[in-house]
Amino acid sequence: MYMSQLYSPTLRETPSEAEIISHKLMLRAGLMRRSAAGVYAFLPLGLRVIRKVEQIIREEMNNIHGQEVLLPIIQPSELWEESGRWNDYGDEMFRLRDRQGRQFCLGPTHEEIITALVRSEVRSYRQLPLRLYQIQNKYRDEMRPRFGLMRGREFIMKDMYSFDRDNESLDDSYWAAYHAYKRIFERCGVDAHPVEADSGAIGGDVTHEFMVLADSGEDLVLFCPECEYAANAERAEGVRIPRYTENEVELGALETVPTPGASTIEQISQFLGVKPEDCIKTLLYVADGKPVAALVRGDHNLNEIKLRKLLQCESLDLADDETIFRVTGARVGFAGPVGLAIPLYADYAIEHMVNAVVGANSDDQHTINANLDRDFQVTAFVDLKESQPGDACPRCSGTLQGARGIEVGQVFKLGTKYSKAMGATFLEENGTEVPLIMGCYGIGVGRTVAAVIEKNYDEDGIIWPMSIAPYQVIVVPVSMKDQAQAEAAQRLYEELKAEGVEVVLDDRNERPGVKFKDADLIGFPIRVTIGSKSLENGEMEITLRRTKEKTSVPLGDIVPTIKGFLKDGEAL
RNA sequence: CGGGGCGUGGCGCAGUUUGGCUAGCGCGCCUGCCUUGGGAGCAGGAGGCCGGAGGUUCAAAUCCUCUCGCCCCGACCA
Numbered sequence: 001m002y003m004s005q006l007y008s009p010t011l012r013e014t015p016s017e018a019e020i021i022s023h024k025l026m027l028r029a030g031l032m033r034r035s036a037a038g039v040y041a042f043l044p045l046g047l048r049v050i051r052k053v054e055q056i057i058r059e060e061m062n063n064i065h066g067q068e069v070l071l072p073i074i075q076p077s078e079l080w081e082e083s084g085r086w087n088d089y090g091d092e093m094f095r096l097r098d099r100q101g102r103q104f105c106l107g108p109t110h111e112e113i114i115t116a117l118v119r120s121e122v123r124s125y126r127q128l129p130l131r132l133y134q135i136q137n138k139y140r141d142e143m144r145p146r147f148g149l150m151r152g153r154e155f156i157m158k159d160m161y162s163f164d165r166d167n168e169s170l171d172d173s174y175w176a177a178y179h180a181y182k183r184i185f186e187r188c189g190v191d192a193h194p195v196e197a198d199s200g201a202i203g204g205d206v207t208h209e210f211m212v213l214a215d216s217g218e219d220l221v222l223f224c225p226e227c228e229y230a231a232n233a234e235r236a237e238g239v240r241i242p243r244y245t246e247n248e249v250e251l252g253a254l255e256t257v258p259t260p261g262a263s264t265i266e267q268i269s270q271f272l273g274v275k276p277e278d279c280i281k282t283l284l285y286v287a288d289g290k291p292v293a294a295l296v297r298g299d300h301n302l303n304e305i306k307l308r309k310l311l312q313c314e315s316l317d318l319a320d321d322e323t324i325f326r327v328t329g330a331r332v333g334f335a336g337p338v339g340l341a342i343p344l345y346a347d348y349a350i351e352h353m354v355n356a357v358v359g360a361n362s363d364d365q366h367t368i369n370a371n372l373d374r375d376f377q378v379t380a381f382v383d384l385k386e387s388q389p390g391d392a393c394p395r396c397s398g399t400l401q402g403a404r405g406i407e408v409g410q411v412f413k414l415g416t417k418y419s420k421a422m423g424a425t426f427l428e429e430n431g432t433e434v435p436l437i438m439g440c441y442g443i444g445v446g447r448t449v450a451a452v453i454e455k456n457y458d459e460d461g462i463i464w465p466m467s468i469a470p471y472q473v474i475v476v477p478v479s480m481k482d483q484a485q486a487e488a489a490q491r492l493y494e495e496l497k498a499e500g501v502e503v504v505l506d507d508r509n510e511r512p513g514v515k516f517k518d519a520d521l522i523g524f525p526i527r528v529t530i531g532s533k534s535l536e537n538g539e540m541e542i543t544l545r546r547t548k549e550k551t552s553v554p555l556g557d558i559v560p561t562i563k564g565f566l567k568d569g570e571a572l
Numbered sequence: 573c574g575g576g577g578c579g580u581g582g583c584g585c586a587g588u589u590u591g592g593c594u595a596g597c598g599c600g601c602c603u604g605c606c607u608u609g610g611g612a613g614c615a616g617g618a619g620g621c622c623g624g625a626g627g628u629u630c631a632a633a634u635c636c637u638c639u640c641g642c643c644c645c646g647a648c649c650a
Contacts, residue, residue, distance in 0.1 A: 138650085
């Protein structure tokens, strides 16, 4: 490809729309352009990178006996009604109608489609296991698209779905995908750490997310430096520490004190001169229409996912003002466990609190010296708090540390959630009809590209790993006006192309500084510079993008040297 | 959806508070000369009904109303 013809408009200045490094660089390097919020067009260089990542994924999926399919993006509502998600998905789903008024959606994911496809064809255990995957656009009307490819409303995703006859076989599928993922990200030149995760709306129990650690990540990952434990903070388990019994503690007298207008923990602790960790936060929820209370320590946050899982409910919302008044007899901010006649679930940490400050269930009043057993009982002690760095490791005696992570992939064991709902069954050897056991395995392709850039850049631009660089080499003659340079460049370009090297010739009549800046910005791993002096000495100069290391190489050795770099591309 | 901010040539911005006559600057773009190892220089030039619609006014980028779009922070997301 000639640089003079390449449609890759580079920008000197960063468009104001971009905030994080990968987004800025993708726009500046001319990889993509925005079309609407969370919707991007890929330009030739950007597309080449995307295609390379897809190809790596494809190879690794094929390796574990995945078979590629192409599924509809426009999906009929009926299938989603079968699984129950036509309602559950809510505003996040792009919905549309055809001219007859039939309802469709732009597929946010493809469990329904694939399950429908498989149920009509798979009849027997002899056809299992089956692993199908697709790489294509998905659509989610995100409440907040942001950071370029990081969170788009239209995005490219690889999804594999596995169908197995039993749990052992599902295990094989799951771990095959897990290990394929490790290879995929490694080949893409980025460290992605598997961490325990929550399965969210997709359902299922066992799941790992693959996280690229970067400050721009949207998730908080907690990991233990002492052992292997690593989890998304929303999933990380709390630890129940046994209650001391030997230590006698002086219990203060229960007393209700006025706290006018102090309804937040911060206000209360300030007003009463106590620490937030001496207060109990009483949160009222309505679960499937019934009120429940969740207690966490004042300095902790409640993890709603944990509460939802505990209650096994369909709907869970913070109680509205009216409900709170009905249940507690007070405004928001003055609820407490003492005398509250609804189920009370308390986080483990509550068990250790002595002489706590709690809401008095009466406007502008709190109760001090509230103590477990003597003043209130709870329905159960459970893990409810949002885990955070500094918490105890649930697996060993270590202390959890935190880091931001970009979720580039996730693997789930789905079980029979979809196959049962949609009647996807097969006949076992003994003739019984049972639902298929499913797993699903996603990778955000665009997000992976963004994550790679977040981890591979410098002040001059992108530093592509060789494996996914849009082109491997750029040949830069310092001056196109110099006949000898231009010809030597052209010759090298042809030679490299003939050798199968992906190469761009910067044939523009630009000053060298401009060419170098563009080459660095776009991030070609290898640059061959052809200047008059070195050429007279029968040499050219090879510069490696990542290290900025320059080597003068005799003309005859240029091609072999480059091929050598390509062979051990990981080093770049 | 709640809070904040921004829409002015392709990109980055000034001008808006205190309306005023041909709407500016840098970069990029076009032509010519010149230059060629890190985004050169000189000269000439093209390109914007100031997001859109109403309104106020002798006069609106500037004031008022309504809209549309985008970005950031936050709210059970790959």
